Amino acid sequence: MSVLRRAVKTGLDDEFTLLLAVGADAPGDVQVVPHGEPLTEVAALVDGDRPEDLDFTALVDKIDPHALPGVQQKASASMISTPLAAGFGRFILKLSQAGFPYLIENEAIHLTAARSLNIPVAIAQMIADRTGTSGLLVQRFDRFETGGVWKRSPFEDATQVMGIPPSEKYRADAIEVVEALASVAHAPRVAIRNLYLQFLFAWLGRIHRVRSTAVHRISAPADGTRTGLPTA
Structure with missing residues (x-):
């Protein structure tokens, strides 16, 4: 910066x-x-x-x-x-x-x-x-x-989904964040499970205040592929 x-x-x-x-x-x-x-x-x-x-x-x-x-x-x-x-x-x-x-x-x-x-x-x-x-x-x-072209996937963090300003990223309750993101997910039950696992993992790792700008929903590509790292 x-x-x-x-x-x-x-x-x-x-x-x-x-x-x-x-x-x-x-x-x-x-x-x-x-x-x-x-x-x-x-x-x-x-x-x-x-x-x-x-x-x-x-x-x-x-x-x-x-x-x-x-x-x-x-x-x-x-x-x-x-x-x-x-x-x-x-x-x-x-x-x-x-x-x-x-x-x-x-x-x-x-x-x-x-x-x-x-x-x-x-x-x-x-x-x-x-x-x-x-x-x-x-x-x-x-x-x-x-098709050999790199494209961008749209994604939103929880503050955007909830319609709150980023300045309130620490004020959103975890339950509210999970419910908001699950409501816009294609598989809400899976999203709820994954989100609660992430919050629990953060707590176990001594990250006791997960900001709502750190949790997102992302639109998966309909016709694209994601390539991985080389194994060597």
């Missing part, structure tokens, strides 16, 4: 200018661009099939024109998230920052644990660059391929 702020010469309180700088690749199928500009696909900051050919540390100070959640100053945002386009998918590459050791390793462990409980989570894999620096490669759940 600090690199982006310096690039557009504005402050953190100028949210609209910051949004225009990164809005062409917002999560889901939403794009925000200056009036009159075309909607185009923003090139990923990293493009390549072989992480061992990259240098992750060189990405830290690059301007990233992609809107990714987690800009607030807290542990979950102390990782650098960089979109990566590879021949086998669209991903977010997460890198730890100084002062927060083993942050991505901790996230990888939690993803593995959630998957073992049959909680739907993004496909993720620990990788390393040519210098041995670790990164967590997470497949984007809001991108899918159809």
